[in-house]
Each structure stands twice: as C-alpha cells, then as structure tokens.
Amino acid sequence: MEERIAEESAYLIQDFKKNKDALFDPHCVLNNAVSNIICSIVFGRRYDYDDSTFQDILRLVDENMKLTMGFWAQLYNVFGFIIHYLPLPHWKIIRNIGNVFGFLERVLEEHKRTRTPGEPRDYIDCYMEELDKEEEQDNLKKSFDYQNLFICVADLFVAGTETTSATLEWSLLHMMAFPEVQEKCRKEIDKIRGDRTRLDYEDRVSMPYTQAVLQEVHRMASIVPLGIPHTNLNEVQLNVILSQR
Template structure:
C-alpha cells in the first residue's frame, strides 16, 4: 500500500550497517593514530571500549602484568578511545621518570579528580602553575618543620594520643581504620590548619570518613569507569557520584577554614600553611597570571589534607596486618626497639640509624603493599622519543610502581614478605633504588620526608608498647588487597591491642 515505506527488517539492516561503519571507522582511527604516533605496540582495541575486555576490573595490576608478559615492558593500551603507554618494571620506569624526568613530568588525565580540581592544586596541575605551587609548598612545609624537630614532636605527641586510644579498648577487638587515620590526619592538620582536632570531634570524624570513602570509590570499578568514560558516567546514577559529593563537602570544610584565617591572620606572623599562602596571594595581588588565588589555595590545601591522611594511614593499617601474620618478624623488631630505645622514652628519628632491622621491616611493608600501585597518571609535556617509539605531547603514561617493587632483578622472591630485601650481609640497612612508594622523578610526592618520619615513629611507638593480636590464626590472614586500582586497599579486619 505504501511502496516507499521502509520495512522493519530494512530498518534493522540499515542500523546494523551503520554500526558496522562506525566500528570500521573507529578501528581505522585507532590504527591510524598508532601508525602516525608510532606508539609502542599493544593488544588490539575494540571500538569504544578499547582494551577494557582484557583488564580485570578487580585486579588491574594483574592484568597489566599479563599484558607485559606478552608485549614487553613498554606497551600501549586503550582505555576507551584514549591511548595509554604502560611502563612495567624497574628499568622502564627509571628510564622514563628519572632519565627523561622533564619529558615525563606532566600530570596525565584523571577525570574523576579533574572535574573537582579543574587543574588547580599541586597534585593535578601542570605547567608553570604546577611548578610555582610545588616550589612554594616545598619551601613552606620545610619552614614549618617538615624534616625538622618541630614536626617530629608533633608526630610523637600524636602517637601518644594513639597509645591512649589503644589502652581504652581494654583488650577488646576493634577495627583500626579510623584509629590510625585520626592520628595521621592530625599531623598534616597541625601544619596546614595550625591545630589538631579532638578524636571525638564529629565533624573531623565525618571528614575522615569522606576521605576514606573517596579512596575506596576511586580505586573501585566505578572510579575506573568514570575515568575512562566521564562524558557518559556524568549522566548515569551510581557509586561514582559519591566522589564528587564527598569532594564538595571536604572543599566546604577547607574553604571555611580559609575564611576563618582571613579574618584573623597577621602577615608578619604566619601560623600555618594557609597563612603563608594568603601572604603570597597579597604579594601577587594584581598579577593576572599569578598561580596564587583562592581556588588554588583551597585545592592545594585539599591535596595536602587528602594525601597526608589516606596513604600513610592505609600503610599503617596494612602494616599491622602484615606484622600479625608474621609474629616472628614482629618479635625481632620489638627486640631491637627494646635494645635501642627501651620502654621508658619516646622513639626519635635519630634512633632509625641504630635500628636497621626495624627500618628494613617498614621499607618492606611499603614495598610489599605498594599502596599506590600505578602511581598517578603521568603525561609527556612534549613530543618524546622513548625506546624507539614516538610519544606525542600529552600522551598519557602509566608507571606501574608495583611492578618496580616486584621486579625479580631488584628483589629476590618479590612475592614474599622479607625484610632482608633491605639488609646487607652484615645486617646493616641497605637502600635499594627500586624502592619507589612515593614515585620518583619530578612528580615524586612532596610529602615523602614527612611520611617516612610518620611511618617510623608510629610503627616503633606502637610496637614498643603493644602486641597486636589477630582474631584468626596468622596462617589464615589474607594479605591480598580487597581493592586494587588507584590504591591497594587491605581487607577490613579487627585486632586486639595487648599492652606489653
């Protein structure tokens, strides 16, 4: 009756042809991009999805290892339509981040965080803004005692508060997560905000929950999918949306603290990091190109607050789990603590040089856990030649730090927890240039010195005063991360703190 009407079958056929044409075009574009840029070889990518079908959503590090076994230490994967050059193993990571440090100094795309930071703050900025903010932060933190005795005393004080919290558990089981994050966070809070918070402060506890939740969500499959498909995920319901509501609540807290500082600060007598930033803003007032404004202040403070809380507290939490699994190692460290420090004074940073075994145990905890297994994404800031390949400016780079820590050429039996990795034949502490828990090169964590001091003082203080008992037999303790993405997160557990 209607000769020009398209039948249902014809519509289906037309739709199928359209899809096939789009698939063909996408595949051709990927092939063209690879040929034009001469990126390292890698697995074939699917249209739209890229190489997602070859990546384990629960254990991305394992998938990257399997691809490295096939394609070598430098290869390309597509996360969606975006190419990422993966660096696997000590030699590849060192060659890029150390030997070509400047070329690989860019911050790669990280949509889940960029939506919030908009390229402000230290961790996720680039170019001159990043250089200016990082230089300022390093000088300011150093002036406020990072690596000096004043910070050491703050950590010692916080460790004593923690001991009291452990005693108050009365040898009952408890989850150490927020016990540890409160102490660690208070150290960075005293530097950034000028004061610590009471452990029962409900707003402080709420902020720690937000930080912990964001670390979990960003490391989960929801966070990974957002980073790959931000345009689509912005319109979809799901757990990933908590990232942004959490960030906004933390931002509000930081901004309120900044406003309070503005009302009371005296330029001639800065009290903390925020005051110093406000002084810098005053000096550069009127300069339209200045990197110092209220937005970069809030985001830089947020970066320090977030980064200075979660990674160290997660390392402590993972470390206690490891120490409970290996009581012989724990006992040996405690014997050294008793010999060098005793039980009647607080540990000091000076003690570390006299305690090679304890120092080796702490380094091995960091190596074994690789809390940030993939580093944060890097990018090349200019067209770069690397191992015979051409990486165009802006190419995303994924340095797999856990692969450095598990490189069999640098560590014997790397899958086994063994403090001997950091001891020489005379049982003296031995550095290893494949130790990169804070990354390496231009983007190395600016809080490395503070974190190393915290880990030593907290671990030694805890072991000096308590034995930590698991709720299961040590052989049953599983050290596998419950989530392995942006972060390696240990499974939830409970323990018993028994005074020594």
C-alpha cells in the same frame, strides 16, 4: 613536625589502650591520628577524636577511596561521557568531594579573618604571607595564588591522610602475619630507646632492621588504588639483609 607526631602518638596510644584485650578495627583511629598531624601543621590545630565535623569529613574521604576502587568508578574513567548523565554511584563521589572542599574553604576563610600578618601560625598562614608579598610587588607572573593554596591544602589533607594511614595499617597486618619480624623490630626499638619514653627521628639510623621492614611494607603493600606493583628482579644483598626475588 617531630613534636607534632610525638604529641599525636600519645593520643593514639591512649585510644588503643581503651580497647584493652578486645578485638577492634584500627582503621578509624589511625585515620584520626594521621589526619590530626597533618591538620596541626596545615591548619594549626588538631581535632578531638569524637569531633562530629572532623569524623564526618574523614568518613567522606574514606568513602570516596572505597568508591574509586569500585566497578562504576573504573567504568566512569573509560565511558565518562555517557555515565556522567546516569544516576550511578559516581555522583556520590562528586557530592562527597563537594562537602570536603566546602570544609576546606571554611578553614581558609577562617584563616583570612583571624591571621596576623607577619606572625604565621601554620602552613596556610605562611602561604598567605607569600600571597601578600606578591600583591605588594604587583608581580604579573605570580608563583602563588589562592587557587593553588586550596589545591595544596586539599592534597595534603586528603592524599596525605589516606596514604599514610594505609601504610600504617599494612604495617600492622604484616606484623601480625610475621610475628618473628615483629619481635625483631621490638627488640631493636627497645634497645635503642633504652629508658627514654620515646624515640627521636635521628634514632632511625641506628635501627636498620626496622627501617628495612618499613621499606618492605611500602614495596609489598597496595597503598592507593591502582598503585604500581613492586618486586625484585633478582636477589639483593644489603649489608646483612637478603631481599629475596
């Protein structure tokens, strides 16, 4: 996974550099990068940032996240038995889900046709390997089935993309709001990185301040609609870092 993240980070940085000093919204680019990391692990491939099908699916997922935060979606949760029959925005959510699920079904069908048993390429292939084993054993109490595979793939693709992308966006926002924190993170990262072109996952243990900042973003930010707020009841001292109430 670390190699996949490093590879996609290079594409992300390259896309950021295209904007030079101009103002731009990083939302779509971050969505592309995060989703591609998930796609490379789950589907065994990444998509170009200008791939029309890929962009359409991400747009539908993004649109649904916005709609679920809206008034009508919240009302549907309470009065769904009535609103379900009215021509309101909740139908767009349902249509979007259908289109996203159709895309995922096509991905799974392609894997069925092209996979080589015993030579898994990605998460889907590995899951299908387990399906084959259970069919051979004729196990009545199956732990793996196609429906569960589909739901797992959908959760990874949809929920994984939105939550991680939102976390990165909140991180950028807080770095802009607190430039002194941004500078401390940069100095710590540069010190650990040295002459290397990139950091490795194991380097995180040597960057306590940067890790603390990321955890604080998780605490403060609203990553998903209706997320639970987090706050300290009292001041907490962690090594040299004081977390205020």
